[in-house]
Amino acid sequence: MVQQPAQSIIGELEDAVNGGSPAKRVATLRRVTDLFLHDGERLSEDQVKVFDDVLCLLIARVETRARAELSRRLAPIDYAPFEIIETLASDDEIEVAGEVLTHSSRLGTDALVRIASTKGQDHLMAISARADLPEAVTDVIVDRGEGKVIRKLANNASAKFSEAGYSGMVAHADSDDELVEILGLRIDLPMRFLRDLLRRAKDAVRDRLLAIAPRTIQAQIRQVLDDIAQEAPMPPPRDFSLAEQLVKLLKDLNELDDAAIVKFVGSGKFEEVAAALAALNDVPTDLMARVLEGPRSDLVLIPCKSAGLDWMTVETILRHRPFPQPIGEKSIWQANLDYSRLSRETAQRTIRFWQLHNRIEKQDTRINAA
Numbered sequence: 260m261v262q263q264p265a266q267s268i269i270g271e272l273e274d275a276v277n278g279g280s281p282a283k284r285v286a287t288l289r290r291v292t293d294l295f296l297h298d299g300e301r302l303s304e305d306q307v308k309v310f311d312d313v314l315c316l317l318i319a320r321v322e323t324r325a326r327a328e329l330s331r332r333l334a335p336i337d338y339a340p341f342e343i344i345e346t347l348a349s350d351d352e353i354e355v356a357g358e359v360l361t362h363s364s365r366l367g368t369d370a371l372v373r374i375a376s377t378k379g380q381d382h383l384m385a386i387s388a389r390a391d392l393p394e395a396v397t398d399v400i401v402d403r404g405e406g407k408v409i410r411k412l413a414n415n416a417s418a419k420f421s422e423a424g425y426s427g428m429v430a431h432a433d434s435d436d437e438l439v440e441i442l443g444l445r446i447d448l449p450m451r452f453l454r455d456l457l458r459r460a461k462d463a464v465r466d467r468l469l470a471i472a473p474r475t476i477q478a479q480i481r482q483v484l485d486d487i488a489q490e491a492p493m494p495p496p497r498d499f500s501l502a503e504q505l506v507k508l509l510k511d512l513n514e515l516d517d518a519a520i521v522k523f524v525g526s527g528k529f530e531e532v533a534a535a536l537a538a539l540n541d542v543p544t545d546l547m548a549r550v551l552e553g554p555r556s557d558l559v560l561i562p563c564k565s566a567g568l569d570w571m572t573v574e575t576i577l578r579h580r581p582f583p584q585p586i587g588e589k590s591i592w593q594a595n596l597d598y599s600r601l602s603r604e605t606a607q608r609t610i611r612f613w614q615l616h617n618r619i620e621k622q623d624t625r626i627n628a629a
Contacts, residue, residue: 285325288317292332299338311340318346326355334358339365348374353381360385368393375399380408387412394421401427406435413441425452432456436464443468444476454483499544502530506538515539517572524579532576539566540610551580556590560598564606570598 295302295310302310318326330347333339344365350356359366360374360382375386376399383404386396388411400412401424409431412418420428429452432438439460442448448456457465457480469480509515515535523531533548540547540562550558556577563573577586577594586594 281322284317284321288314288321288325288329291317292329295340296332296336299336302338307338307340311342314340314343315346318343323352323354326350326352327358330355330358334362337364339363341365345370349378351378353385356382357385361388368395371396372399375403380405383408384411387415387418389415390417392418394419394424397421397424398427401431406431406438410435410438410441413438413445416445420447425449429456429459433459436461439464440468440471443480444472446476450479450483453479454487457483458487497530497545497548499530499534499548502528502534503538503544505531506534509535510538517569520568521572521575524575527579529581532580536562536566542610542613546613551576556580556586556594557597560594560601561606561609564598564601564603565610567603570595573598 291310291313295314299307299310314329318329326347329343330350333344333347344359344363348356348359348363348366348370356374356378360371371386371389371392372395375383375396383400384407386392387400387404387408392412392415397412397418397420400408401420404412409428413428425448428438428442432442439456442456443453443460457468460468465480465484469477469484472480506515509519515538520532520535523529523535529551530544530548533551534544536551537544537547542562547562550562559577559580560573563576574591574595577591
């Protein structure tokens with residue numbers, strides 16, 4: 260029976276681990292591995308567990324070269340013991356971990372996510388080459404990976420990506436022309452991400468991509484480029500720098516108060532009003548400008564309450580804010596009631612939510628516009 264030879268080496272194993280020479284430990288490791296590879300397909304679950312325990316005990320006392328050899332031998336084996344495979348995959352030495360990370364079918368998604376979340380770029384590179392990577396793993400790699408890792412992952416035709424994964428890779432491509440070409444050739448890249456990718460790309464990169472793309476993808480790329488060419492040019496971003504400088508000066512002098520904001524409103528200086536509310540709430544000025552100029556007057560109450568402004572200041576802002584439709588007396592009355600009911604703590608909590616989600620909101624807006 261196969262089980263008997265495995266049990267017969269236990270005594271030799273204990274001697275090798277506890278008092279044997281390094282050479283003897285390596286020789287024992289090879290003997291156990293040979294035995295497993297010879298009979299492994301016919302072993303029962305309990306017998307495989309014996310080998311798993313033996314191999315895990317042995318590799319704790321052998322050098323990197325021997326562990327790497329074991330990794331190379333077990334990586335392609337579909338019936339390799341689970342624990343030894345996870346132990347090898349988690350090894351800090353990429354020489355040991357690399358083979359199983361790339362090739363072993365015995366590594367589950369949870370183990371790959373754990374390793375990808377905790378190990379370095381070499382381990383991420385090895386995982387990026389695996390076949391049929393699931394979204395849970397690629398999400399981690401896109402989040403943690405550096406340029407060469409992201410390029411390797413993008414080149415993996417069988418890897419699966421979530422919406423966040425595609426978005427993250429396109430964001431990486433901003434400063435990586437090679438990655439633009441790799442992503443542009445992926446047949447599974449959703450159209451809106453292809454549009455975003457090509458909109459960011461340099462003309463020379465677009466030309467190279469067209470030159471190397473297969474005919475079917477080439478047609479998609481040409482269509483997207485034609486659509487981009489017909490788009491109206493984006494207006495330049497508003498410049499709040501002067502307003503922000505003035506507001507910062509007032510804040511440093513402890514003069515950024517209700518009176519200063521009312522004066523800004525009376526002079527029609529809504530860049531300064533936006534900058535003032537932004538400074539008092541620690542949010543971007545462009546975000547505050549969108550709130551002031553948007554259709555919802557109730558949102559204007561939140562930064563005002565968070566900043567502790569008097570109702571008279573808030574009313575002045577509401578009556579004069581740059582929104583096409585003037586606010587009526589009934590709306591002012593309701594806003595006054597809402598403002599009195601709104602606690603400053605709730606307003607500040609909402610502002611913190613805006614702070615956390617402002618960057619994500621910008622990314623989503625860019626994707627949706629595409």
